[in-house]
Amino acid sequence: GEVRSELKKATWPWDPKEKGLKKYKQLTDSTVVVLIAMVLLGAFVATIDFAMHQVMTFLTTGF
Template identity: 55%
Template sequence: MFRKIATFIHEVKAELRKASWPWDNDPKAKGFQKYKELVDSTLVVLVAMILLAGFVSLFDVIATKVIGLLTGLGH
């Protein structure tokens, strides 16, 4: 059982070495310059989330008004 766990951990480490990490491996890069790709990707995700939240909120307000009008006509 311990051999399977050790093999699994070794394989995970090997796969993680193959991965493309979102920071610069250049030792000369300092501060945020080292993490430029990571910061840029995070900003893209945050902007997309804000836009999606706005779209869903707008659709919710419109749907609420339309349903309110339709149910208000029946009375």
């Protein structure tokens, strides 16, 4: 009863009118955006980590 009515109110990331892979266009587009963001964030964190490692190595081994 209540669960079904609430689920009908939800918006789903696929289009029930489409067939095949076109049905999941919004879902795949969102997934691609998330994966690209993860790669960019990972590269940023790795770059900062490498730079901080180099700075700390330089400071602890002397000038």
